[in-house]
Amino acid sequence: MIKIKIIVCIKQVPGTTEIKINPETNTLIREGIETVINAFDTYAIEEGVRLKERLLSNPETKEEVEVIAITMGPHQSESILREAISLGVDRAVLLSDRAFAGADTWATALTLQNAIKKFDDWRLVILGKQTLDGDTGQVGPELAQMFNIPFVGYASNILEINRTRMIVKRLMDDRYETFEIKLPAAISVGKEINIPRVPSLRGKLKAKNEQIPVWNKGELGLEDEKIGLSGSYTQVVKIFIPKTIHEVKMITGGPDEQAEELYGKLKELSIL
Amino acid sequence: MEIKVDESTCTGCSLCKNVCMYDAIDIVGKKAAINENCVFCGACIDICKFKSIEITGLSQGYKDFSQYKGVMVFIEQQPGSIADVSYELLSEGKKLADALGTELTGILLGYNLSQSYPEIFKYGTDRLYVIDNEIFENNLDDIYAKALVQVIHRFKPDIFLAGATGFGRTLIPKVAAIIKTGLTADCTSLAIDPEKKILLQTRPTFGGNVLATIITRNARPQMATVRPHVMEKKQIDVKPGEGGSNGKPDVDIAKHAESISLGGPDSNICKSGEDYNGRVEYIELDISNFKTKYKLIATEKETGQSINLTDYDVIVSGGRGIGGPENFGLLKELADALGGVVGASRAAVDSNWISYPHQVGQTGKTVNPKAYIACGISGAIQHLAGMQTSDIIIAINKDPDAPIFKVANYGIVGDLFEIIPKLIKRIKYGNNLIQN
Numbered sequence: 059m060i061k062i063k064i065i066v067c068i069k070q071v072p073g074t075t076e077i078k079i080n081p082e083t084n085t086l087i088r089e090g091i092e093t094v095i096n097a098f099d100t101y102a103i104e105e106g107v108r109l110k111e112r113l114l115s116n117p118e119t120k121e122e123v124e125v126i127a128i129t130m131g132p133h134q135s136e137s138i139l140r141e142a143i144s145l146g147v148d149r150a151v152l153l154s155d156r157a158f159a160g161a162d163t164w165a166t167a168l169t170l171q172n173a174i175k176k177f178d179d180w181r182l183v184i185l186g187k188q189t190l191d192g193d194t195g196q197v198g199p200e201l202a203q204m205f206n207i208p209f210v211g212y213a214s215n216i217l218e219i220n221r222t223r224m225i226v227k228r229l230m231d232d233r234y235e236t237f238e239i240k241l242p243a244a245i246s247v248g249k250e251i252n253i254p255r256v257p258s259l260r261g262k263l264k265a266k267n268e269q270i271p272v273w274n275k276g277e278l279g280l281e282d283e284k285i286g287l288s289g290s291y292t293q294v295v296k297i298f299i300p301k302t303i304h305e306v307k308m309i310t311g312g313p314d315e316q317a318e319e320l321y322g323k324l325k326e327l328s329i330l
Numbered sequence: 331m332e333i334k335v336d337e338s339t340c341t342g343c344s345l346c347k348n349v350c351m352y353d354a355i356d357i358v359g360k361k362a363a364i365n366e367n368c369v370f371c372g373a374c375i376d377i378c379k380f381k382s383i384e385i386t387g388l389s390q391g392y393k394d395f396s397q398y399k400g401v402m403v404f405i406e407q408q409p410g411s412i413a414d415v416s417y418e419l420l421s422e423g424k425k426l427a428d429a430l431g432t433e434l435t436g437i438l439l440g441y442n443l444s445q446s447y448p449e450i451f452k453y454g455t456d457r458l459y460v461i462d463n464e465i466f467e468n469n470l471d472d473i474y475a476k477a478l479v480q481v482i483h484r485f486k487p488d489i490f491l492a493g494a495t496g497f498g499r500t501l502i503p504k505v506a507a508i509i510k511t512g513l514t515a516d517c518t519s520l521a522i523d524p525e526k527k528i529l530l531q532t533r534p535t536f537g538g539n540v541l542a543t544i545i546t547r548n549a550r551p552q553m554a555t556v557r558p559h560v561m562e563k564k565q566i567d568v569k570p571g572e573g574g575s576n577g578k579p580d581v582d583i584a585k586h587a588e589s590i591s592l593g594g595p596d597s598n599i600c601k602s603g604e605d606y607n608g609r610v611e612y613i614e615l616d617i618s619n620f621k622t623k624y625k626l627i628a629t630e631k632e633t634g635q636s637i638n639l640t641d642y643d644v645i646v647s648g649g650r651g652i653g654g655p656e657n658f659g660l661l662k663e664l665a666d667a668l669g670g671v672v673g674a675s676r677a678a679v680d681s682n683w684i685s686y687p688h689q690v691g692q693t694g695k696t697v698n699p700k701a702y703i704a705c706g707i708s709g710a711i712q713h714l715a716g717m718q719t720s721d722i723i724i725a726i727n728k729d730p731d732a733p734i735f736k737v738a739n740y741g742i743v744g745d746l747f748e749i750i751p752k753l754i755k756r757i758k759y760g761n762n763l764i765q766n
Contacts, residue, residue, distance in 0.1 A: 072536070097693055132366045157331070160370030162512060163503070190692055191536055194515035196503040199471075203507035208472070208623040211500040225627065229687070230496040232638040236628040249693060250686050287370045288331050288388060291512030295530075296543040297351070297373040306725075306741045316742050317752035318763040320724070323740060327722055329644060329668060329701045330757065 061122045062113070062221060063180040066106040067170055067201075068099035068127055068142060070135040071191040095138045098186025100145075101247045103127065104254040106184050107146035109219060119220050124148045126177065130158055130169055136270055144257035144265035155274040160287030163192075167200035169285055172278040174205075181221060183244040187212055195246065202244040210237055214250040331387040333370060335362045340382040346374035351536060371542070395488070398550040401427040402487035404478065404502070405438040405450065405458070406495060412438075414641075415493030415558040417453055422520055422561040423491055424454035426529070429522040432488070435459060437481050439474060441467040451606040454566040458610045459485070465617055468626045469497065475504040480615055482509055487551045489529050491520075494555040495640075502555055511549035516696075517556050518719070528552065534715075558640040559698040560719070566606075637671065637687040643700040644670025647690055647717070648678055651706020651727060651746065655683035661705060664750055667757045673697065673717075675707045691716035705746045709734030726750070 073092040095103075103125075110123040127142035129135050130153040139150035153173050161169065174180060183202070188195035195211070202209030210226050214234065218225040224243065227236045229250060257265070275285055282288055309319045324330040342360030354368035362374070362383070375383045401423040406413040420436060427434040435457045436450055443462045450458055459481065465473050482490060482505070492498045494516050506513035514531040518541070521530045529552040531544045546552040639645060646665040648658055658672060665672045673690040674683070690697055692712040702720035707713060709725070709732055717723070718737045725738035726746045735741040742749060756763055 134367075156366055159366070159368055160331075163515075164507070164510075164512065167507070193535060193692075195499050196506075196513060196515055199500050199503035200507040203475070203504045209500065209504070212496060231640070232631065234628075234630050235626060238625040238627055239623060282331070286331065287385075291510070291546055291549045292514055292531075292544050293547045294371045294542050295545050296376060297371050297535075298376075298541055298543075300541050304737065306735050306738045308735075308741045308743065310743075313744060313748040313752055314763045316744055317749050317756060320740070320742065320749070320753055321756045321763075323724075324668070324701075324757075327701065329722070 060179045061124045063177050064106045064109060064123055064125045065174050065177065065180050065183045066099070066102050066125060066127045066142065066147065067183060067185045067197070068102065068129050068138060069096045069186075069189050069191075070094070070129065070131050070138045071096045071189055093134070093138075095141055096186050096189045096191075098188060098190075098246075098248055100186075100254045101249055101251055102184040102186050103142050103145050103147060104252045105216070105247055106182075107255075108252060109182070109216065110146075110148075113219065121221060126150065126180075128153060128170065128173055130154070130161070130166060130173075133272075136272075139270050140265040140268065141257070143268050144261040145255065146258075146261060149268070150270050152270055152272045153274075153278070154272050155285070157275050157282055157286045157288075160290065160293075161285060162287075162290035162292040163194055163196040163200055164291050165285055165287075165289040167197050167204055168289065169278065169280065170197070170201055171204045172280055173273060174201075176273075176278075181241040181243075182219075182224075183242075185244065185246045187246040187248045198244055198246040205242070205244070208237075208239040208243040209245070210239065210243070211246045212250075213245040213247050216245075216251075331370070331385065333364050333368055333383065333385050335364060336382045336384070337361045339380045341380060343379070345377050345379065346383060349373045349377045351540065393548055395550045398486045398488040400433040400435055400485070400487050401430070401489045401491070402435045402437060402482075402485065402551070403455075404490070404492035404498070405436045406493050406498060407438060407440045407443070412447075412449065413493055413495060413558070414563065415495060415556070417449065417563045418558070418561040419491045419493060419556060420450065420453035420455055421564040422556070423489070424564075424566065426489060426520060426522055427454070427456075429524075430488070430527060433457060435485070435487065437461075437478070439463075439466050439477055441465075447610065448606075451608040452565040453563070455608050457608065460610055460612050461615055462612065463615065463617065465620055468624075470622045470624050470626065471497075471501050471504060472624065473620055473622050474501050475508060476620055477615055478505045479508045481613075482551060484613075490551040490553045492553075492555050494557045498555055502553065506553050509549075509551075509553075511551060511553055512544075512546035513553040513555070514544045514546070515555050517554045518560050520554060520556070520561075529554070557696060557698065637685075639671055639673055639688065639690065639695045639697050642669075642671040644668045644703070645673040645690070645697055645699045645701070645717075645720075646670055646703045646705065647673035647675065647707060648684070648705050649675035649707030649713075650677040650681075651708075652678060652683065653706075655681075657747075658684050660747070660750055660754075664703070664754050667754055668701070668703075670699070670701075673702075675710070675713050704734050704738070705750065707734055708732045709737065 070093045073094045106125040113121040125147045127147045127150040185198040199209045212229045214229045215227040340361045347355040352367045356363045403419045403423045405416045433456045436455050437459045492502045517531045517533045519532040531554045535542050646661045648661045674688040679689045692715045696716045698719045701722045704725045723738045724740045725734040726742045730743045
């Protein structure tokens with residue numbers, strides 16, 4: 059039987075702790091900014107690897123699974139794919155082309171869709187629930203819609219899975235919902251779903267030696283007007299750093315005075 | 331498509347390099363050089379004093395969108411009530427509709443809906459489309475998406491707004507993908523460009539450090555989602571006899587009187603003889619192709635208290651300084667006294683002191699309450715990203731240099747275990763703490 063494929067979509071983002079604003083010029087201080095795997099995508103990688111282990115060890119399914127990580131980005135994004143391999147992903151593909159730049163969520167989803175189409179017998183796409191830089195959470199549902207497959211966002215637990223169907227629980231704002239869906243499908247995950255492992259030594263070695271193919275627009279059969287900024291329905295027209303005129307009022311004195319003044323403030327601000 | 335630097339005018343001043351968020355500009359031989367990191371965000375073009383940078387080859391093909399009119403708001407219905415964010419969006423939508431001189435409509439989907447929607451018209455809704463059908467019973471994304479697509483195709487709104495709730499954030503991208511139009515997530519400000527009459531959608535990015543204004547350039551409707559509590563809920567004024575904001579005749583009022591009749595304790599603005607204009611229209615859908623791909627097996631409330639942080643006006647949050655899970659009881663007591671809810675930093679959640687749905691910050695919830703009280707939270711940037719747009723921030727921390735004080739309106743350097751019990755006592759028993 060053909061191996062089932064699980065596709066994990068990941069993104070390289072700036073390690074945002076490092077982003078600081080120069081208060082004089084009101085510009086970003088970029089020094090020392092590292093790029094890392096988007097935090098939520100590490101849960102997506104882990105879930106892909108866990109499902110592989112689970113499907114193989116289940117005597118009823120005994121499915122062989124291949125976990126494939128893909129990312130769209132500049133050439134340097136290759137490093138996060140190597141990291142994904144060190145975490146247990148079987149192989150990875152980098153989607154990189156100058157023409158992909160400036161893609162909005164639509165053009166990103168379309169590019170990912172065309173890459174995923176090239177694999178046969180993929181049954182599940184796993185994404186992080188949102189990226190930390192763009193923070194939209196839109197690529198997952200848009201991608202699923204392009205394939206016309208079910209999408210379950212904020213998945214918190216995969217209760218059952220086999221080649222053709224899964225039972226998955228998702229966290230909405232104030233409730234959990236459990237769905238049965240047919241595969242192929244796509245899910246997005248956050249930190250509720252698992253605790254990611256650390257890379258194994260074997261994984262690190264594999265990651266170092268792995269050849270990572272790069273697919274460009276030609277390989278994806280995509281024309282210029284479908285990708286990057288040209289293929290985007292939205293466009294950034296202005297990007298700016300909000301001016302913060304901020305002053306903190308310190309409430310001083312002993313605990314009694316502080317509590318009393320805070321009480322007064324809460325009254326004054328109609329919070330009480 | 332290409333981005334080019336005109337080397338004859340570029341002075342190598344580095345302004346563009348400094349403003350670039352993607353490390354995409356190097357200064358080589360006193361000229362800016364743009365590398366492959368560039369995502370065409372245009373920040374460098376904006377800041378360049380010499381107009382030396384330009385994006386070329388982007389088709390600006392003119393499309394006729396004149397048949398798209400009006401502002402439509404997706405009214406999100408939760409069992410028994412309408413999500414507050416819908417009223418916030420109607421208020422915002424009203425401003426946009428007025429700026430465009432157009433109509434504000436709402437679309438409400440559900441099963442066994444209430445027969446009257448007085449609240450919806452208090453925010454300036456001209457027309458409310460309602461589809462009441464059992465297919466909406468389980469709030470299934472794909473059924474909702476198909477229905478909204480039909481509605482949009484039929485009424486062709488120029489602008490479509492929805493709340494960035496858990497449901498909205500899954501549903502609306504599907505709608506945009508089927509319609510083939512742009513969607514901007516989590517906008518914090520919406521405005522109409524006075525010349526081009528297009529929607530300017532501003533949203534935070536890079537963890538809230540940067541704002542980006544986005545347009546939908548070649549498709550309609552212009553779709554945007556907005557998080558709860560970001561926009562202000564504002565009822566419109568109704569003057570006697572006018573019966574509505576745009577002076578339309580009240581012909582539909584009589585016909586739909588039962589649907590829009592006002593009354594009860596909420597009608598404080600609406601005295602006798604006045605009324606809000608607006609009409610309810612029940613519409614039919616072609617549901618022949620409405621097969622769902624989802625089978626809902628179970629729905630369960632989050633155990634314990636309801637924990638949708640964005641539903642509350644006051645959040646009392648605890649971080650590492652709380653010391654342990656047992657001390658969240660103290661915060662809960664304060665939160666209860668203020669009619670609020672308990673939040674937490676990632677540090678507290680990662681230590682298993684409190685469950686994940688309480689987490690505020692970049693990897694948790696983004697909240698905008700009226701008051702955010704941060705207790706023993708140092709204020710890592712990821713946390714700030716999730717709460718810095720709160721109306722009032724009060725921080726209590728032992729460390730005077732804690733970054734939380736940089737975003738706080740009121741700061742207290744002190745021991746929260748002394749101050750908070752005193753505050754709770756003060757609220758509950760009302761005795762002035764300072765005896766003169």
